[in-house]
Amino acid sequence: MLKIHGIPRSRAFRCIWAAEEAGLPYEVVPLGFAPGFKLERPLPINPNNKIPALEDGDLVLFESLAINLHLAGKAGAPLMPAGDDASRVMQWTLWTATEVEAPVMRWGYNTYLKPAAERDAAEAAAGKEALDARLAVLEGVLAKSPFLLGDTFSVADLNLACVLYAPWLNGYDLARFPKVKAWLDACLTRPAAKRARQQREG
Template sequence: MLKIHGVPRSRAFRCIWAAEEAGLPYEVVPLGFAAGFKLERPLTINPNNKIPALEDGSLVLFESLAINMHIARKAGAPLMPSGDDASRVDQWTLWAATEAEPHVMRWAYNAFLKPEAERVPAEAAAGKEALDARLAVLEAELASRPYLVGKDFTVADLNLASVLYGSWLNGYDYTRFPKVKAWLDACLTRPKALAARKQREG
């Protein structure tokens, strides 16, 4: 059984969703946050002392998107396709981490995550401007296919949609990006996504 260390209201949500989509048995080992986004106790299996971390037998992994790639490989197609499409999954997963997440988090911290008195509107605006430039790329890509790799939902979609999930849930303006919005709606209302969201939002 997979052991996912963390809480659903963290990046562990991504891994819970991946396990749901993969149909693999899993257990969430609760570990949440104290004040200031610090862990309530150390997580010794992760040298970075961050959540999530995964135990799969003797294998221990950290980094949520790497965990998801491992889970998807265990499940196989269609969650993790083969051949060139597997390389496209890698591409979009790295794009989620390097191109999307830094900017969506810059916006999020200053739009809803931090206490209101600590938010800096100019930082939120800068994050949105940078993210919008990346969303324009995504909008163009989704003009030719329903999902990132082709006609089927894969872990690439899960990884990027989970990175954008907080913005989608918390009022980010996707008006300029209707294809992105429709794709996010499709990803985040899948039955397994709803199962994971129930844990996170409940």
């Protein structure tokens, strides 16, 4: 059985969702945070001492999006397609990590994650401006098809939607991006996503 180290109210949510989509048995090994976003205890299997980490037999992985690619690969198509679409999965996963996650976190830390007294409105606005630029790219792609690779949901959609989940849940203004909003709604209300969200949202 897969072991996902972390808690649902962390990036481990992404891996829980992927395991649910893949139909793979898993257990969550609880490991949460102390004040200041530090782990409550060390996680020796991850040299970065961060969550999540995955144990799949003898294989240990860290980095949530890499874990998701591994889980999707175990499930195969349509979650992890072959051929050129597999390359597109990598493209969108790397785009998520390099282009999207940083502005999501910049906006999030200064909108709802930090205590109110520590939030910086200028930083939140800068995060939103940067994220809006990426959402404009995504809006153009989704004008051509309902999912990133065409008509079928894949791990490319999962990896991007799980990073955009927090803005979606916490009132990000998507009025300029109706295609993105419809796509996020479709991704995050899938049965597997709802099961993962139930663990995170209680």
